[in-house]
Amino acid sequence: MTNGETIRVSLVEDDDEIRDALAILIDATEGMKCHSTFGDCESAIESVSKDPPDVLMMDIELPGMSGVEGVQKIKTARPGIDIIMLTIHKDDDLVFQSLSLGATGYLLKDSQPDDILRAIRDVRSGGSPMSSQIARRIVVSFRKAEKSPLTKRETEVLEKLCEGHSYKMIGADLFVSEETIHFHIKNIYQKLQVHSKSEAVAKALRERLI
Amino acid sequence: MTNGETIRVSLVEDDDEIRDALAILIDATEGMKCHSTFGDCESAIESVSKDPPDVLMMDIELPGMSGVEGVQKIKTARPGIDIIMLTIHKDDDLVFQSLSLGATGYLLKDSQPDDILRAIRDVRSGGSPMSSQIARRIVVSFRKAEKSPLTKRETEVLEKLCEGHSYKMIGADLFVSEETIHFHIKNIYQKLQVHSKSEAVAKALRERLI
DNA sequence: CGAAAAACTACCCGTTTCGGTAGTAGCCGC
């Protein structure tokens, strides 16, 4: 994919001026080369699948297919490409979504040339360029719930549920009767406001109770 | 907690020199004040719970209780405190762990004074100062699986399972019979190597298939 | 075009789950 020297960069950006400016900047830089450019997602997906660059810079707001959707498609077709989103808003839900769908980092459109080049090198050397505001959002969504409504025992039972155990198996594991597990689970349902094992597991994992 | 003007910073660091240097730097800075300092986690936890600062800077490698453990305890007692880890290794598992347990950002011990002050202001204004290498690790662990063994329909069914729906309800939602759902779920179990709804949900959410 | 994969429907049967009710026992804090 990479030849160890020149980073091949492709661009997806509907604004001609911005696209050309970026292309010129990249081509003028030692160790980088503008591989291809596109005005919309659809044509980018097609071409990039056949002839992938190392890094793809993609506008987040595009006519037609959105950049967010594009990330998903391109990353599925070519997981090796590092995708940097281009955006005008520095703290945006779309940025957050793009990252969760496969983008590696993002860059503000009004960044200085130096920052742009740094971001490109950064993704290639294993980093994720992003603002600390976005980083915070990701860190928070990644954290365990700091306090759970469940008791210690209930949490233990919930963990077993998440491993797919039946009442009987959990009882055996915790050295209590199946009926006791039944009892704990009823309380868990009450507290989490759910009515089945799968719903409890989903809630527990989504809210990081365990 | 905060008075909108002065950021109160506490330090937990066993090296006297580093601790004192940081304290002096902070006190010499307009808009910041060194609130308290500690040489170990245990005493920090006790004092900080009673008289919390706005920001806590904590060494990650401490004698006695580790900084990672300390983060968890302090964050539980006082969720409002923003914790910045101090470390010598910039890409460390411990940093990653600390962030998942409640730290907001981290800082290398050999950072420039400017960077240190910037990080403190950053956490207070809603950011998470961190290297892009760590950011990448978090982004990746947060991403959806790029390819799932499941078909489109099976994924749809799995999503409904994660919402706690029964076969009957899923059938109604997707306008097919309950038996069809039964059929899809049997295939899902086969592919995911599980044997119950809760196990399937757990696997789906953990591996981010949905 | 034709094979393969996906989507769909159906029935059986034993097991598990869910909700309700009912009771015992230990621990902690006010």
Added chain:
DNA sequence: GCGGCTACTACCGAAACGGGTAGTTTTTCG
């Protein structure tokens, strides 16, 4: 020391689930 919380055990019946087998139709792709 007593009320409240947690942990534990038990029984019941209706509903849901899990695994099996058996078949049709539609879509996809070489």
